Amino acid sequence: MDLQQMRYVLAVAETASFTRAAEQCHVVQSALSHQVARLEKELGARLFERTSRRVRLTTAGEAFLPAARQALDAAERARAEVAAATGEIRGRLAVGSIPTVAAVDLPAALQEYRLRYPHVRISLRTGSSERLVEQVRDGLLDAAFLGVQPGFRPQGVQDRELAHGEHVAVVAPGHPLAEEHEVGLDRLADEVFVDFADGSAARAQSDEAFAAAGLRREVAFEVSGVELMARMVRHGLGIALLPAAFAADLHDLRTVRVTNGPVRVERLVWTRFTPSPAASAFLALLDVGRP
Structure with missing residues (x-):
């Protein structure tokens, strides 16, 4: 067993294809397939189920993968440590x-x-x-x-x-709150919100602020990224609560300071x-x- 064989197995597992794995590893497919077959023979178990339509890991392959990654990481770390000892960071x-x-x-x-x-x-x-x-x-x-x-x-x-900072309300330019300098959570509780997924740390900061104030709010739209969140706010579908330092870069939206609002670290x-x-x-x- 050698490191190159492990690299080939990882490439096949990641691409689910011997052809794409060979392209990724810059070798001909026959050479890669031969090395994987040699490794399987040495291990006494098949690592992949091969059909004309797909390639997938066997139970033995699933068991082999974590240790193979660790071995490759350890080899890379060893090379990096040697390079660092000679004054070069790799x-x-x-x-x-x-x-x-x-x-x-x-x-x-x-x-x-x-x-x-x-x-x-x-x-x-x-x-x-x-x-x-x-x-x-x-x-x-x-x-x-x-x-x-x-x-x-x-x-x-x-x-x-x-860093330690406060959240601000982010609203569309035409929103009734757009010209306000500061707003309380009680007023925001009547708004429809765009926010991150329930249970996430990003969402918890806002949820805890409303709960501490004894208020409930409606989160109608859950998103995973701020780009989509900003687009939803821009189209007037809801408002958002975002860190002030980050929201300052959303130049086409308005930000309003929130009294006793969420705090993020x-x-x-x-x-x-x-x-x-x-x-x-x-x-x-x-x-x-x-x-």
Whole structure:
């Protein structure tokens, strides 16, 4: 068994196709198929069910995949550590972020990082705060930017508070609230809202503010991204509550300060173990020391 065979198996699993896997790995299909077959013979089990229409993992293949990923990650980490010992940062940097991050200019930070460390492969994933914490804890991400309610402390990771800010009401230019400078939750409770999914950290910040005030509100539209949320508000289908620092960039919409409104804390999380050289360099660029 060798690392290249593991890479081939992962590529087939990800693409569900020997042809696409061969293209991804830049080898002819016959060579890739031969290496996978050799590995299956060595393991004494078939990793894939092959038909004329599809390729899918067997139970043995499902069991093989996590350990294969770990082995490839360990090999990449070993190469990165050797390179770092000679003064060169290599490897990969996987960053996660909520869509509404405002405490850090993330594109600018990643641009600066790429200029400093051109041999590091950078990837970025967006998602909910809860999912991002899981991915950092599981080693799928090196670091992630969260937006959570005050008092929330992620478990199983290192973390640091980056910013603390209030939400504002975001409304269409023609909305009756558009010319207001400040509004209370009691008045907002009569509005129809566009918000994130029920149970998410992004939604909980607003839900808890209304609950603390003894108020109920109607969330008619649940969305997963701020782009769609802004479009819904722009068409007058509802209003939204978003962090003030982020909402300031929505130039075609109006923002109104909310009395005793929701509060959001932005946090950076990273692995509780020793970060890779690439991750350590990213934390240093953000002025975050090693744990």
